[in-house]
Amino acid sequence: MRRFEVRTTVRQQFVEITDLVREAxxxxxxxxxxxxxxxxxxxxxxTVNENADPDVVHDMTLWLNRVIPQDQxxxxxxxxxxxxxxxxxxxxxSVTLVIDxxxxxxxxxxxxxxxxxxxxxxxxxxVQAVGS
Amino acid sequence: MRRFEVRTTVRQQFVEITDLVREAxxxxxxxxxxxxxxxxxxxxxxTVNENADPDVVHDMTLWLNRVIPQDQxxxxxxxxxxxxxxxxxxxxxSVTLVIDxxxxxxxxxxxxxxxxxxxxxxxxxxVQAVGS
Amino acid sequence: MRRFEVRTTVRQQFVEITDLVREAxxxxxxxxxxxxxxxxxxxxxxTVNENADPDVVHDMTLWLNRVIPQDQxxxxxxxxxxxxxxxxxxxxxSVTLVIDxxxxxxxxxxxxxxxxxxxxxxxxxxVQAVGS
Numbered sequence: 001m002r003r004f005e006v007r008t009t010v011r012q013q014f015v016e017i018t019d020l021v022r023e024a025x026x027x028x029x030x031x032x033x034x035x036x037x038x039x040x041x042x043x044x045x046x047t048v049n050e051n052a053d054p055d056v057v058h059d060m061t062l063w064l065n066r067v068i069p070q071d072q073x074x075x076x077x078x079x080x081x082x083x084x085x086x087x088x089x090x091x092x093x094s095v096t097l098v099i100d101x102x103x104x105x106x107x108x109x110x111x112x113x114x115x116x117x118x119x120x121x122x123x124x125x126x127v128q129a130v131g132s
Numbered sequence: 133m134r135r136f137e138v139r140t141t142v143r144q145q146f147v148e149i150t151d152l153v154r155e156a157x158x159x160x161x162x163x164x165x166x167x168x169x170x171x172x173x174x175x176x177x178x179t180v181n182e183n184a185d186p187d188v189v190h191d192m193t194l195w196l197n198r199v200i201p202q203d204q205x206x207x208x209x210x211x212x213x214x215x216x217x218x219x220x221x222x223x224x225x226s227v228t229l230v231i232d233x234x235x236x237x238x239x240x241x242x243x244x245x246x247x248x249x250x251x252x253x254x255x256x257x258x259v260q261a262v263g264s
Numbered sequence: 265m266r267r268f269e270v271r272t273t274v275r276q277q278f279v280e281i282t283d284l285v286r287e288a289x290x291x292x293x294x295x296x297x298x299x300x301x302x303x304x305x306x307x308x309x310x311t312v313n314e315n316a317d318p319d320v321v322h323d324m325t326l327w328l329n330r331v332i333p334q335d336q337x338x339x340x341x342x343x344x345x346x347x348x349x350x351x352x353x354x355x356x357x358s359v360t361l362v363i364d365x366x367x368x369x370x371x372x373x374x375x376x377x378x379x380x381x382x383x384x385x386x387x388x389x390x391v392q393a394v395g396s
Contacts, residue, residue: 001164001230001232001237032265032392033392033394034166034298034300034392034394036166036228036229036230038228038229038230038237039239040237040238040239040240040242041239041241041242042180042181042182042188042239042241042242047353047356047357048306048352048353048357049306049349049352049353050306050349053341053342053343055340055341055342055346056306056341056346056349058340058341059336059338059339059340059341059346059349059350060346060349060350060353062336062338062339063332063336063346063350067199067331068195072191072194072195074191074194075191075194076187076190076191077185077187077188077190077191078185078187079185082187082188082191082192082195085181085182085188085191085192086191086192086195088180088181089179089180089181089192089223090222090223090354091353091354092179092224092227092356093179093180093227093242094227094228094229095356095357095358096228096300096302096358096360097300097302097358098265098300098302098390098392099392100265100392105265105302105304105390106304107303107304107305107306107388108304109305109306110304110305110306110357124239126230126237128164128165128166128230128231128232130165130166130262130263130394131394133296133362133364133369166298168298168360168361168362170360170361170362170369171371172369172370172371172372172374173371173373173374174312174313174314174320174371174373174374199331200327204323204326204327206323206326207323207326208319208322208323209317209319209320209322209323210317210319211317214319214320214323214324214327217313217314217320217323217324218323218324218327220312220313221311221312221313221324221355222354222355224311224356224359225311225312225359225374226359226360226361228360256371258362258369260296260297260298260362260363260364262297262298262394262395
């Protein structure tokens with residue numbers, strides 16, 4: 001199991017962590033198997049998406065903030081970040097990835113993103129690999 | 133593989149199952165690996181989110197029912213629960229978690245929730261652990 | 265690790281791939297463990313949902329296109345498919361499933377669906393099983 005830190009700088013942010021995940025997979029020594037990238041937080045998530053054009057995460061952020069705004073009629077949670085909890089459960093607290101021949105198998109345009117939904121904060125990501 | 137039952141009492145409900153998952157992981161004998169919590173239903177889901185303040189799941193329920201209402205123009209499915217199928221696919225039918233030193237690795241505020249979307253019903257949850 | 269091809273015929277489409285996943289699991293020789301169905305694309309996803317009544321995926325498609333329309337004010341991504349990237353991250357690029365006694369464990373009404381969000385295209389799906 002490997003842990004690493006991610007520092008975020010704004011409230012809603014996609015931070016690419018593909019290289020950190022690749023390093024953790026290489027360090028695991030697993031040649032064939034799967035790996036989980038896990039976020040031990042309830043107002044952040046992790047996803048796989050395009051890492052070529054930064055406009056993609058711009059547009060995703062725009063939609064997320066439009067459809068899941070921070071202040072909504074009827075919200076009760078005193079910390080005022082229920083939108084972030086919602087985004088965390090919809091995007092998910094982990095991604096599961098394939099390891100083949102000792103390397104992460106990603107599509108040509110895929111990157112792994114830490115998704116901050118209530119930043120800026122200092123966050124943690126855990127990578128665990130299983131297989132042979 | 134372990135199975136356990138969850139009984140729900142209302143149509144949309146978050147039921148915390150963290151202790152049941154911990155017991156299944158302990159019973160598996162896996163010290164280092166991952167575990168999947170799987171829901172074998174198409175109108176229920178499973179997620180990881182805050183287990184400290186019950187207002188968080190209140191607010192998540194409010195948003196889910198507001199943005200994915202049960203009755204929508206154009207819906208055809210005769211059982212009238214397409215909203216529940218949507219929630220199931222958006223939240224997801226499984227969560228994958230890390231096992232380290234024989235225990236589930238969760239963040240300080242994280243709990244595992246069974247998410248009923250078309251209750252009340254008697255439901256089933258499956259836990260499978262892999263590793264060494 | 266097994267790869268197979270999926271061809272889609274319209275822009276937004278649910279294609280059932282349960283039988284292909286079952287074949288990959290059987291070919292893996294894993295009796296007890298888990299399997300990941302992974303989509304190496306950023307405008308497609310994979311989910312588990314009902315495979316009995318085709319009206320379910322009709323209604324899911326209707327909601328997805330209504331709440332995440334293709335053209336939205338403020339979208340910048342030049343390819344014009346940011347909605348597909350959003351659907352991919354919300355539904356997810358993988359599903360994790362349980363293998364018991366050499367077979368996939370699915371609920372009575374569950375099927376595995378490849379979710380095309382920017383078709384028609386020729387796509388790829390990867391299945392990786394781990395366990396004993």
